[in-house]
Amino acid sequence: MAVYFIPALNAAARKHHNQNAIFLLNLFLGWTFLGWVAALIWSATAIPQEYQQLAQQTQQPSRTTIRRRGIREPNALDRWFGEKAPWEEDGESKQENKHAKS
Numbered sequence: 001m002a003v004y005f006i007p008a009l010n011a012a013a014r015k016h017h018n019q020n021a022i023f024l025l026n027l028f029l030g031w032t033f034l035g036w037v038a039a040l041i042w043s044a045t046a047i048p049q050e051y052q053q054l055a056q057q058t059q060q061p062s063r064t065t066i067r068r069r070g071i072r073e074p075n076a077l078d079r080w081f082g083e084k085a086p087w088e089e090d091g092e093s094k095q096e097n098k099h100a101k102s
Contacts, residue, residue: 004030007039016043017051 002009008026011019022043029035 004036007036007043010040011043014043014047016045016047018042 005026007030008019008023010016011022016022022039025035025042026039030039
C-alpha cells in the first residue's frame with residue numbers, strides 16, 4: 001500500500017506547492033498505471049524558487065496565538081483566491097457593507 005502513495009509522499013517530503021493536487025490525483029487515478037506515473041512525474045518536477053522562498057519565510061502561528069489574536073486559519077479558498085475573497089470589496093465583507101447601507 002505504501003508503494004501506491006509514493007508520488008504523494010514524495011510531494012509532501014519535497015514540500016511541493018501542488019502536493020494536495022498530487023495527492024488527489026494519486027488517490028483517484030493512481031490505480032491506473034498512467035495516473036500513478038503522472039502523479040510521480042508531477043511530484044518530481046521542479047518547485048519554483050518563489051514557492052521555496054515563501055515556504056522558508058512563512059511561519060505559521062500556533063493555534064493558541066491564532067485564537068488569542070482572533071485570526072482564523074487559512075483554508076483552501078484562501079490559497080486559491082489569495083488573501084481577499086472575491087466577494088470582499090476593499091477589505092470589507094458583504095456583512096459589513098449591509099450594516100453600512102442600513
